[in-house]
Amino acid sequence: MSQEARKRILGRVRDANRDRETVAHPGPLPEAVEPPVPFGKAGRTDSVGAFEDRFRAAGGEVVRLFEEGSAQRWLKEFASEFESVAVCIGVPDDLQPDLPAAPSSDAALGVSVAVGAAAQTGSLLLSSREGHQSQLLPPVHLVWLRVQDVYGTLGDALEGRRENLPATLALHSGPSKSADIGQMIVTGVHGPGRIIAAIVGPDMGTGV
Amino acid sequence: MRVSLFVTCLGDRFFADAAADAVRLLRSLDIEVDFPTGQTCCGQPAWNAGHVPEARRMAAYTAKVFADAEHVVLPSGSCAAMLRCTYPHLLGSSELGERSYELAEFLVDVLGVTVLGGGLEGRRLAYHHGCHALRELGVQSQPMQLLTSAGARVVPWEMDQECCGFGGLFSVKAPEVSVAMADRKLETLPEVETVVSADGGCLLHLDGRARRRGMGIHFRSLASLLWEARRGNP
Amino acid sequence: MEIHSRDYRQRARHIIQETPEVREAVTAATQTFDDHRRAAFDDLDRDALRRWAEGVKSHALTHLEEYLQEAEARLLERGAQVHWAETASDVHQVFQHIVAKHGVRRAVKAKSMLSEEIGLNPFLEACGVELFETDLGEYIIQLLGEPPSHIVGPAIHRSLEDVQGLFHDRLGTPFDASPEELAKAARRVLRDAFLTADLGISGGNFLVAETGSIALIENEGNIRMSTSLPRIHVALVGIEKVLPRWADLPTFLQVTSKSATGQPVGTFVSIIQGPGCLVGQEPDGPEEFHVILVDCGRTRLLADPEAWEALRCVRCGACLNVCPVYRQTGGHAYGYVYSGPIGAIIGPGLVGLGETVPLPFASSLCGACEEVCPVRIPIPKLLHVWRQRAVERGLTDGAERSILDLWAAAVTHPRLFGWVEKLMAIIPEWVSRRLPMLRDWNSGRELPVVEGRTFRELWEEGIE
Numbered sequence: 004m005s006q007e008a009r010k011r012i013l014g015r016v017r018d019a020n021r022d023r024e025t026v027a028h029p030g031p032l033p034e035a036v037e038p039p040v041p042f043g044k045a046g047r048t049d050s051v052g053a054f055e056d057r058f059r060a061a062g063g064e065v066v067r068l069f070e071e072g073s074a075q076r077w078l079k080e081f082a083s084e085f086e087s088v089a090v091c092i093g094v095p096d097d098l099q100p101d102l103p104a105a106p107s108s109d110a111a112l113g114v115s116v117a118v119g120a121a122a123q124t125g126s127l128l129l130s131s132r133e134g135h136q137s138q139l140l141p142p143v144h145l146v147w148l149r150v151q152d153v154y155g156t157l158g159d160a161l162e163g164r165r166e167n168l169p170a171t172l173a174l175h176s177g178p179s180k181s182a183d184i185g186q187m188i189v190t191g192v193h194g195p196g197r198i199i200a201a202i203v204g205p206d207m208g209t210g211v
Numbered sequence: 212m213r214v215s216l217f218v219t220c221l222g223d224r225f226f227a228d229a230a231a232d233a234v235r236l237l238r239s240l241d242i243e244v245d246f247p248t249g250q251t252c253c254g255q256p257a258w259n260a261g262h263v264p265e266a267r268r269m270a271a272y273t274a275k276v277f278a279d280a281e282h283v284v285l286p287s288g289s290c291a292a293m294l295r296c297t298y299p300h301l302l303g304s305s306e307l308g309e310r311s312y313e314l315a316e317f318l319v320d321v322l323g324v325t326v327l328g329g330g331l332e333g334r335r336l337a338y339h340h341g342c343h344a345l346r347e348l349g350v351q352s353q354p355m356q357l358l359t360s361a362g363a364r365v366v367p368w369e370m371d372q373e374c375c376g377f378g379g380l381f382s383v384k385a386p387e388v389s390v391a392m393a394d395r396k397l398e399t400l401p402e403v404e405t406v407v408s409a410d411g412g413c414l415l416h417l418d419g420r421a422r423r424r425g426m427g428i429h430f431r432s433l434a435s436l437l438w439e440a441r442r443g444n445p
Numbered sequence: 446m447e448i449h450s451r452d453y454r455q456r457a458r459h460i461i462q463e464t465p466e467v468r469e470a471v472t473a474a475t476q477t478f479d480d481h482r483r484a485a486f487d488d489l490d491r492d493a494l495r496r497w498a499e500g501v502k503s504h505a506l507t508h509l510e511e512y513l514q515e516a517e518a519r520l521l522e523r524g525a526q527v528h529w530a531e532t533a534s535d536v537h538q539v540f541q542h543i544v545a546k547h548g549v550r551r552a553v554k555a556k557s558m559l560s561e562e563i564g565l566n567p568f569l570e571a572c573g574v575e576l577f578e579t580d581l582g583e584y585i586i587q588l589l590g591e592p593p594s595h596i597v598g599p600a601i602h603r604s605l606e607d608v609q610g611l612f613h614d615r616l617g618t619p620f621d622a623s624p625e626e627l628a629k630a631a632r633r634v635l636r637d638a639f640l641t642a643d644l645g646i647s648g649g650n651f652l653v654a655e656t657g658s659i660a661l662i663e664n665e666g667n668i669r670m671s672t673s674l675p676r677i678h679v680a681l682v683g684i685e686k687v688l689p690r691w692a693d694l695p696t697f698l699q700v701t702s703k704s705a706t707g708q709p710v711g712t713f714v715s716i717i718q719g720p721g722c723l724v725g726q727e728p729d730g731p732e733e734f735h736v737i738l739v740d741c742g743r744t745r746l747l748a749d750p751e752a753w754e755a756l757r758c759v760r761c762g763a764c765l766n767v768c769p770v771y772r773q774t775g776g777h778a779y780g781y782v783y784s785g786p787i788g789a790i791i792g793p794g795l796v797g798l799g800e801t802v803p804l805p806f807a808s809s810l811c812g813a814c815e816e817v818c819p820v821r822i823p824i825p826k827l828l829h830v831w832r833q834r835a836v837e838r839g840l841t842d843g844a845e846r847s848i849l850d851l852w853a854a855a856v857t858h859p860r861l862f863g864w865v866e867k868l869m870a871i872i873p874e875w876v877s878r879r880l881p882m883l884r885d886w887n888s889g890r891e892l893p894v895v896e897g898r899t900f901r902e903l904w905e906e907g908i909e
Contacts, residue, residue, distance in 0.1 A: 005528045005529050005530075005535075005539075006529075008529040008530060008531045008535055008740075009529035011531060012513075012529055012531060012684065012738070012740045012744060013510050013513065013514070015740070015744035015745075015747075015748070016509045016510045016513065016684070016744055016747060017510050018748065019744055019747040019748035019753070020506075020507055020508075020509065020510070020747070023507055023750075023753075024507075025504075025507040025508065026500060026503040026504045026506075026507050027500075027504060028500070028501060028504040028689060028690075029496075029497050029500035029501060029504070031692065032494075032497055032696055033493055033497065057709060061708070061709075061712065092728055108636075108640055123699075123709070124698075124699060124709040124710040125709060125710075126710060126714075131673070131721055131727050131729075131730050132727050132728075133728075134727070134728040134729050135669070135673035135674070135729050135730055136673075136674070136729050138669075139666060139669050139670055139673070139674075156695070157695040157698065157699065157710070158692065158695040158696070160695075161691065161692075161694065161695050162691070162692065165656065165691050168656060168658070168716075168718045169718070169721070169727065170523075170717065170718055170719050170720060170721035170727055170730050170734075171672070171673060171715055171716065171717045171718070171721070171730065172716040172718075173669060173713065173714065173715055173716070174698075174710065174713065174714035174716075175712070175713055176709070176710055176711070176712050176713075176714075177712050178712070179664070179665050179666040179712060179713070180664050180665070180712060181581045181582075181628065181664060181665045182598070183580070183581040183582035183585065183598060183599075183600055184581065184585075184600075184605060184608050184624040184627050184628060185470075185603070185604050185605030185606075185607075185608060185624065186470075186473060186474050186477065186601070187605065187624040189624045189625050189627075189628040191628075191632070192581055192628050192631070192632060192665040192666065192667075193579065193632060193635065193636070193639075193665045193666040193667045193669075193670055194665065194666020194667075194669060194670070194712075194713060195666070218900045218901075220856075222900060223866065223899045223900045223901055224866055224869060224895065224899055225893050225894075225895075226900075227897060227898055227899050227900040227902075227903050228897070228903075230900040230903075231900065231903050231904075231908045234904075234908050235908065235909075246904050248859070248901070248904075249859050250859075251855070251856040251857070251859060251862045252852070252856040252862075254853075254856065256849065256852060257849050257852065257853055258829075259810060259829075259832075260832065260836070260841075260845065260849055261829065261831075261832030261833040261834075261835055261836040261841070262833075262836055262846075262849050262853070263833050263836075265849055265850065265852075265853035266853075268853055268856075268857055269853055269856045269857060272856065272857045342809070342810070342811035342812055342813075343812075346811070346812040346813075346815075346816065347812065373769050373811075373813075374769045374770075374809045374811035374813065376769070376770075376809055377809065378808070378809025378810055378811070379809075379810075380845070380882075381806070381808065381809045381810070382885075382886060383882045383883075383885040383886050384454070384806055384845075384885075385453070385454055385457060385770075385806070385807060386885045386886065386888050386889055387454070387457055387458040387461050387462065387888075387889065388457050388461065388770055388773050388774065388778075388807070389809070389889070390888075390889035390890065391461050391468065391773040391774075392769050392770065392773060392809070393889075393890070395472070395769070395773075415893045416890065418891075418893075419886070419890030419891045419892065419893065420889060420890045420891075422890075422891040423889065423890050423891050
């Protein structure tokens with residue numbers, strides 16, 4: 004049934020375009036439109052700084068942790084507010100909070116690792132290989148991100164994933180929000196109401 | 212220089228004085244004005260209503276009337292847009308459109324006149340940008356320049372570029388929506404003595420609604436204001 | 446969905462006169478969206494972006510056959526199931542089969558305009574499926590039993606007070622509940638639905654041919670959940686949603702988000718390639734991923750030599766947000782799933798002019814829409830095209846046609862024109878107020894005053 008429909012649909016598409024002049028693909032976006040310098044407050048030309056600005060502007064939280072040691076210290080203090088945690092598969096042992104584990108639907112905190120980030124849009128890239136549920140269900144979401152995984156443009160960030168796509172590659176660019184109730188913004192509607200990007204790695208200074 | 216005035220159907224019947232002011236204004240700039248008497252209507256009502264054969268007949272007729280005109284000047288943005296942007300589609304030639312201009316456009320872009328005089332000193336005005344003049348002809352700065360250089364203060368109006376709701380036959384096919392659009396314009400008007408526009412349809416529609424609501428707002432044609440700007444020159 | 450476009454004028458009148466708060470709410474919401482849109486493009490070469498996006502979409506549509514096949518092949522390689530549906534009924538059958546095979550009792554749904562087109566919700570409910578709209582705006586209108594009023598914000602025509610009253614009745618929240626409390630109440634109900642649903646249903650913003658990816662943009666997270674928590678995910682995708690390459694996606698995600706709400710990108714984007722268990726033994730996610738490629742009038746519109754350009758639409762809603770006609774009523778006046786400028790040019794193409802004839806006329810042709818469309822659809826030109834066809838097919842009002850015929854005759858015969866002008870001067874106002882068209886003018890405005898001489902007469906006398 005579907006095969007018949009397929010044949011007819013494709014046939015009609017072919018007929019529709021038969022006498023039409025084809026249009027060539029315009030190719031990549033022209034340089035003039037995509038400035039090579041990443042985005043953010045004037046003067047901050049490093050991608051990480053630009054990512055921070057965009058992510059915060061959308062209501063996300065950012066913490067910079069320049070070495071593993073400080074990351075663990077910070078984690079211990081941060082996690083002390085929470086009673087339970089659901090951790091994604093890819094999170095290294097020493098970056099997992101020392102909290103009782105709970106299913107994602109009950110956990111107070113979800114922890115995952117981003118496979119990349121884009122400064123242009125302030126987006127974290129998350130993979131379904133880590134598991135969807137801990138990225139979505141707990142009300143607070145902590146995402147570990149390495150400095151070297153922060154790209155300038157969204158295009159570059161996505162290009163880096165093309166060869167090895169998981170079932171779902173998700174972009175999370177801030178806390179869940181909606182303006183559907185009388186045009187007033189509320190957060191944490193379905194997804195996490197708080198999202199924290201914990202960026203680990205040395206300050207690379209200016210330059211991408 | 213000689214121009215032929217295309218007064219437009221609404222102009223002839225409802226804005227005769229304003230059109231006469233346009234003639235006086237052009238003459239004061241040493242322009243000879245003629246008036247081909249066979250002129251009637253540019254055909255916009257038929258075109259907007261989807262009546263292409265009728266629109267084409269009217270366009271062909273109009274093109275004949277103005278066949279010998281060096282420059283055609285219209286005190287109407289939407290009619291000028293019809294000649295420049297739609298006649299090529301209807302008649303297969305952009306020839307007439309290329310020598311046709313809305314009045315303010317003609318003064319600034321062709322004659323290079325940006326200061327008419329000081330006759331609008333102290334006047335507080337709001338300017339309604341008709342959609343066709345604004346978006347099809349790109350006429351926006353010229354009226355502003357001519358009004359402000361004559362001493363008028365064109366008061367900022369957030370909704371000045373929003374459609375007034377006339378839209379030709381739209382005004383009578385969806386009258387409640389059309390009137391609601393007029394209300395939005397009228398209710399957002401700053402405190403001014405006069406609202407000015409280069410489009411007769413817009414003026415009739417807004418004025419009609421303002422009078423029905425007893426709002427006491429004065430609407431004037433751009434041509435008349437520009438003549439005042441000039442005439443007031445000591 | 447039933448189409449009521451033929452009643453546009455009455456519906457518009459009713460909304461404006463009986464429920465003026467709708468006009469207020471819609472005006473405020475669309476103004477906000479448009480302000481944000483403008484700011485989002487401030488430091489970008491908007492023109493170059495739009496030309497590029499237009500080029501990509503036109504290319505995709507003129508090569509649609511090959512891209513659809515490529516998308517299908519990629520999806521199948523990744524273990525997705527691909528169905529082709531010509532009509533609403535075909536789509537229903539796919540769902541019926543899935544519901545029966547898997548014993549689906551409960552489903553969660555993300556916002557999908559296409560699902561409205563085909564009347565999916567009533568069908569599923571008739572199959573005995575308990576269906577939850579999970580987008581907060583859609584959830585609100587589901588409770589109200591109303592169709593969506595806007596492509597991006599389905600409930601923009603409803604105020605906070607409306608929602609407070611509704612949730613008090615249906616969810617037991619206090620009358621003065623804050624937006625946060627209302628959202629929390631909805632979240633509780635819908636969280637339970639997400640966790641217990643057998644089936645998740647979504648639309649698709651884009652279908653990337655090169656990788657067989659469906660991309661979905663949102664802010665709440667309900668699409669993320671609907672497409673990853675239930676065992677089965679079905680995505681409904683119009684065949685025109687194709688993008689050729691992976692490299693095209695990032696720009697379209699951004700341009701669509703900016704045009705819709707002014708955001709750099711929507712808060713959540715789901716880029717879905719296939720069911721996790723088959724792709725790489727992922728810890729969770731759907732076991733089955735179905736993509737239904739839907740025609741429902743799209744091939745008919747694609748064949749249209751002029752109106753096919755409307756298929757470039759990315760459903761951002763920017764044209765609705767800037768339309769001065771739309772903002773007086775919101776979407777319900779149009780009586781069709783797509784409203785505003787895009788509805789007026791896509792509706793006649795998808796379902797025919799007979800059902801939708803007032804829509805191309807529900808416009809003052811101001812041109813604001815064309816300026817904001819990210820894929821440069823020539824909306825005013827297409828409005829003209831549909832108007833012309835309506836006239837040619839005899840679908841417009843007889844009185845209007847006669848009047849325009851008379852006008853054309855008068856215009857091309859100057860003596861006749863002169864008589865018409867004289868006639869206008871002598872008809873008493875109490876008569877003209879009752880004539881067709883003038884009657885409609887007079888319902889809300891004073892008639893133009895016919896007084897003094899015509900310009901022609903002034904010219905004859907000599908102008909000093």
